[in-house]
Amino acid sequence: MLHLIEQTLASEPPQRTAGYHAYFHWRWLGAGIIEFMPRKLATSQVVLSAGIHGNETAPVELLDALVHDLFQATEPLSVRLLLIVGNPAALRAGIRYEHTDLNRLFALPAKTPYRKVPEYARAQELESRVQTFFEQAPQLPRYHLDLHTAIRGSRHVRFGLLPWQSGPYDAGFVERLAHAGLDALVLHDQPGHTFSAWSNQQCHACSCTLELGKALPFGKNDLREFSAIRQMMTSLLTGRTPLSPPPEHLPSCYRVTQALTKLSGKFQLHLSDSVLNFTAFPAGTLVAEDGDTRYEVVSPEEFILFPNPRVAVGQRAGLLLQPVTWADIPRSDMIQTG
Ligand code: ZN
16 A cells, blocks of 8 residues: 555655556656556546645645545556656645745746756656656547645635647546536636646646645645545546536636736735635726736726735736636547647
8 A cells, every 4th residue: 555645755765666456556656756557458648746836735635545545446447647746845844835836847948047946856857757657658648637725715616727728628628627526617828837738738638727725734624625526536547437417517617818927026916915816806907017017907807816926026926817608618529639
């Protein structure tokens, strides 16, 4: 049996780094990176990551519970699976990150000024592991769910962020997300530097960042709140198709209309610290300013997401969204293989 949290948080690598089970064999590839290979023919390949931010413990507990489920399983694993605990050092310290936000360091050019920060080396390691994992089975569909919890409260408690992509989203994947108990789904409008944006752009995976509630310390999370997402992940791992008909309540949908980029030390956010994610503001509201750059709400209204003025210069200090409908999400029955 593998104890994901204990062994990831230990400063020494585990004594046992591989093992067999009736339905799979597993290998410890590095700190918090474990591969599970099914004994039966794999139907797809899945990367599940959590703990990219070290203060977001619930998703790591959720992966730990999934590992437990895998070992106790009555149904065989039917996918190649890579589990990732993103930032063990920050998890050990109970902080979001030590030097720089790891989830802004993917898909960076080789000459990036971030190349000297320790998180950059971790982003490179994760990129390399995920790319190798997917390339070992080039014919199989690729999925990546990156699990997070948000810093502030939210009018939609559980939501997903779909990375920008040039073509339509995989219909089966979007359908699965609808069954994950999400309250909202957000579509990005441009390529980004998050883990899921990278796996989507670079590996052509069906990727999504999932925000599953508020960040709390280890042991303070109630995993019952995550039962729908846990069921969705279990169905993905056992190769079951999504339950149909579609759920009664489809998630509310939004698309990103503006990114509030912190251009300089003069950046000022004109929102209180207590404002909830997905709060609406009427047209003309000055949300933030940075020297001569003014970030104003455009007609008819926009919704704020992830406002955070304490990011590094050059990074995103918030997003503005406009609502769209479920039918507006471009979908295809063809899996994007690039
Ligand atoms: Zn996060």
